[in-house]
Structures are given as C-alpha cells and as structure tokens.
Amino acid sequence: MISKGEGLTASERYLKALCEHSFLSLWSYTNIFRQPGNELCDLLVIVGDDIIIFSDKQCQFPSTDNLEIGWARWFRRAVHESAKQLWGAEKWIRRYPDEVYTDNKCQNKFPTPIEINSQTRFHLVLVANGASEACKKVNGGSGSLEINNEIQGVSSHTTPFVIGDLDSSKSFIHVLDETSLDIVLKNRDTISDFTSYLIKRGKFLRSKLNIKSDGEEELLAQYLKLLNTDGERDFVIPENITDVYFERGIWRDFQKHPQRIAQIKEDEISYLWDKLIEEFSKHAINGTQYYVSEGGFLDVEKALRFLARENRFTRRVMASALSEIVLTTPSDRRMLRVIPMHHDNIYYVYLLFPYPNFKPRIDYDEYRKVRMSYLEAVCMVTRLIKPDAKFVIGIAMESGLNNSNSSEDLICFDCSCWNRELEEQAQRDQVELNILVKPNRVERYSSEYPNINK
Secondary structure (H helix, E strand, O other), X not given: XXXXXXXXXXXXXXXXXXXXXXXXXXXXXXXXXXXXXXXXXXXXXXXXXXXXXXXXXXXXOOOOOOHHHHHHHHHHHHHHHHHHHHHHHHXXXXXXXXXXXXXXXXXXXXXXXXXXXXXXXXXXXXXXXOOHHHHHHHHOOOOOOEEEEEEEOHHHOOOOOEEEEOOOOOOOEXXXXXXXXXXXXXXXXOHHHHHHHHHHHHXXXXXXXXXXXXXXXXXXHHHHHOEOOOOOEOOOOOOOOOEEEEOOOHHHHHHHOHHHHHHXXXXXXXXXXXXXXXXXXXXXXXXXXXXXXXXXXXXXXXXXXXXXXXXXXXXXXXXXXXXXXXXXXXXXXXXXXXXXXXXXXXXXXXEEEOXXXXXXXXXXXXXXXXXXXXXXXXXXXXXXXXXXXOXXXXXXXXXXOOOOOOOEXXXXXXXXXXXXXXXXXXXXXXXXXXXXXXXXXXXXXXXXXXXXXX
C-alpha cells in the first residue's frame, strides 16, 4: 500500500482534491518531506518528465486602512515565503531525487523513481490564498489577481493585487489565488493540458512583450481560443504588437460562445477515461491488483502513465470509442478495436471478452487468466501488423452490460523487445486465434470545438 498525506490545512485539502481530480490519485501526493519533520512542498505531482511543485499558503489579507501596507504584509507571507520554498524544493529534487518522502518521518520514499535528465521539466505553482475578497472589493471582477510582466523581482511588487515575475534569473513561478486556481485546474484538468498551459504561459510572460491582464481567467481564455503554427493551444500575438492588454470580460464572453458550450458538453464522456484510470490506480495504490507483473507497482504506473498523458480532447475520442463498443456488443460476442494515436507511435487495443454463460460456468479466475492471455496475444498481433508501433496498450473487460462480474485488465507492451521469436509467436496466434485477420477500418472525425453549424 502506498502512503499518502491528506493535507494539513483546509486549503491544502482543497488543493489535494483539485489535483487528484485533474492529475488523478496515482500521481498526486500531498505533504512531501525531505528530512524528518522538514517539509519539502505542500503537493507534488510527477508524471514522467513533468514535475509540478505546489506551495499553498492561507494568509488572510490584513484589515487595515492603508492598502499598500496590507498588500506588502500579505505578499511577504503568502507569496515571497512560498516562492523561497518552491525554489528550494526544485533545488533539492534536482540534487537529491532519491531523498523525497511521503511521510514526515521519512520512512516512505516517493513511490516512483524521480529521474532527473535533460528532458525533465519543472513547473512551480504558488497558490496564495486569502486576498481574493479584498481584491474583488478594490478592483471588481472575480477577485483574481491581476498580471503585469513589467513588474520584475520580489521587491518591485508594491502595487496591490498585481503579480509579475518574482525573479527572472530563476525558474518561473506561476502565482495563482483561490479564484484562479479553481478556474485553471477545472479547465486544464489533465496533466498534459495543465503543463502545456504552464509552459506556454511562462514563455509568454517572459517574452519581450509588455503584457497586462485583468485576471488569470482572461489570460486563459486567450490561450484557449487560438492555435500556433504547430496546431497547439498558445498565446498567438501578431508580430507587430509590443503591448498586450487582456481586459475583463474575455473569459465571460468565451464561456458563453456556442462552440465553447458544445465543447464542454462533448467532453462529458471523456471522464469515463478518468474513471478507468482511477479504477486501475485504486488497486495499484492499495496493492489489490488481480494480476501483478514482475515489476509490480512500477509496471502498473508506467502503463497507466500512457493513459494519464492523454489530454482532455483525446480522452474524449478514446472514451467515445470505448463507450460505443461497450454499448453495442452483445454479452456473448467478442469485440476488438485498435486505435492508433497520432503521437509517439502508440496504439490502444480495446478487447471485450465474453464470460461464458453455459453450464457449468467456468471459474471466474480461470476466465480472467484466459482473457489476459488473449489480450497479450492481441497486443502482439497489433505490433505484427503495425511495425511502426513503439507501445501497445491493451485494455480488456467483459462483453455486455449486465454482468454479475465486472473487471478490467491492462497491458503495456514495449515494442522495443520485439524479436524474431515474438514475431513467429504473433503470426501463429493471429491465425490460430483469428486475431485481426481481416480487420474492418472505421473512421471517425472529431473536433475540439464542435462545428455547431452541422
């Protein structure tokens, strides 16, 4: 069983809940320590090369007639102190990746190895709670802190409720408050969507442009509306522009747009993918998996990491495909679907495998073994007919909707181990088990923002 903190304060517990919703429980850990009694950070998320460090501070904005003095006091406690913690945590993890613990006695190391290399990306997120109501009273709007990248350095942050770059010589720190944290994490609620936003945000705010925004949500709306030349969400600004101002109301208007409303509706099915990941994760964390490979927890985490790295749009596509075959396949029929991804040469395989209803019924454990063996064969045959595959991810479950038993199996086949022996075995399995001998090609088109004029 994996040891996990619960959060020491109300704001930490809320941050934990938000992050477990967005990044899921297998990769989100609260109250991380570096030495006994010495906390490293409030929350840590590690998925592959992406390391997100959160510092969360709850500091009530001072009640004072002098707004500048009140801001200075709040900023020092809620922002400056947290910034030092974040930079210190990044430095520690870079230097001592093997000395990161999930308990205050430092008896339980972080459950997955932390590998620091040239591909590692650190994302520092500072959650400063306690000023939103005061900000709303002074500036109006949602209470989200304003942004001005012309403010450089901690000592320059003298204008109340305005955040710039805390230290341009160090890793960029993304400062969020209780209002903007909610908006960002609920609208960039996958590891890929969130880190992509942070990367583009940091690059944008450290560009040569002079940037002002009436709040984080206005910045986010601009990001979500446009694509760069690589087809990625980004802050796309005409080349002849030097000063950029995102005024209040951009987010409100964006949320009301018919295509945005349609997108939110279409994305509802994508959370089936999240539930599937969480179901596997629950058993991995509690050590209750039915089948455990030689690598144990680390093998499960690696396999689930592929599922977790899919963004919200691809989760919609994947969940729709899974839902379609689950709803249309009778309980006595086998169904197989192979879905190629347009990134990293990954192929997903869905297998619906009927549990025999004839008497005497076979033992369910025996059925699971047969299903797992068949799923392994399917993954091998997929590599056989798709030689460009680097990884084949297999997911199996019962056929039909009305099953007294219900379970899921997961396999991650690393195609780098492919050899002549495996190829010959796959060729035999393809013929003997009738796997993908004459597959039917099915094409579906989907857009992140649905065409509402159809």
